[in-house]
Amino acid sequence: MTQGTEYSTTSVSLGSGIEDQPLVVGPYTLKSRMIIGTGKYESFEVMQAAHEVSQSDMVTVALRRVDLKNPDNNLLNFIDTKQMIILPNTAGCYSVDEAMKVAELVLELGLPKLLKVEVIGDEKTLMPDPLGTHEVTRRLAAEGWTCMSYCSDDIVLCRRLEEVGAAAVMPLGSPIGSGRGVLNPTNIRLIKEFAKVPIIVDAGVGTASDCGLAMELGIDGILLNTAIAKAGNAVAMAAACRDATRAGRTAYLAGRMEKRMYASASSPLKDF
Amino acid sequence: MTTAGGLAHPHYTMNVRLNGEKREIEPCTLAELLEQLGLHERRVATLINDEIVKQDARSLTQIKENDTIDVIAMVGGG
Helix, strand or coil: CCCCCCCCCCCEECCCCCEECCEEECCEEECCCEEECCCCCCCHHHHHHHHHHHCCCEEEEEEEECCCCCCCCCHHHHCCCCCCEEEEECCCCCCHHHHHHHHHHHHHCCCCCEEEECCECCCCCCCECHHHHHHHHHHHHHCCCEEEEEECCCHHHHHHHHHCCCCEEEECCCCCCCCCCCCCHHHHHHHHHHCCCCEEEECCCCCHHHHHHHHHCCCCEEEECHHHHCCCCHHHHHHHHHHHHHHHHHHHHHCCCCCCCCCCCCCCCCCC | CCHHHHHHCCCCCEEEEECCEEEEECCCEHHHHHHHCCCCCCCCEEEECCEEECHHHHHHCECCCCCEEEEEEEEECC
């Protein structure tokens, strides 16, 4: 896995001889279509084990004040940066100015111009602020940033984010940390149908089947944190979500049958 | 209020706000403060009074009375 401007020419194996293209976001090529987080785990050790099992190659992080009582409690010591691209987020920002400040801090931390743009508009639902998200994406994309913009599942908003330069558009399935799955699959399908950049469903996954259902809609990837971190066994859930993401993608590529109103016998009805 | 002044008055301390908490510290540079905090080898970003102080400017930046200092790093998030 190389981090840089080279596109991978190799395809990704989904098993059983089925090949897929990698997920390409701006200059980044990801073999896994599942992006995972680093928040809410019971320990860094459990997180590290879950990361390893997930086979993800991108992980989100947040930027916050250092806990001065535990200066050695360093998240970075538990992320395999040779295998995983760090995707910093602007979580917790409620304004354009705050998010722009986080972008500056990202560079100051020696990270590349890659950001999950997240501007929150409502404290209780953590619903993103569409106008703020749009403005931050527009400004940062103009400065050469690879913006992965977290937004609501609005078809026109997603198109507008693409137009101002988002490298990936990330509509939510349901509110952050709610575990309610993809509440509006019709919107997600329509968003994907019109998009030229990758569509990654971000937020709302509660369990493995949510990954599968989301990927079957034809989206390019899925981003989840709480479903794994807050599972009874985070490592096992990481494995389940990994397999479900792959299964959903494979099912999408396979092409599902049409839904019917009435039965259609699977066995021949005559020639007994 | 330089380091030299601090030497002349060994008990001289300054009130600052460090990562949101009130602290009394002896006069020092931002680089020296990070060292005292055990953070000099960690990848951090620093701000004084909401302005970013770049890494190479930390040893030249003297902390002043009533400064607000923030030390930022990567933490778990989704």
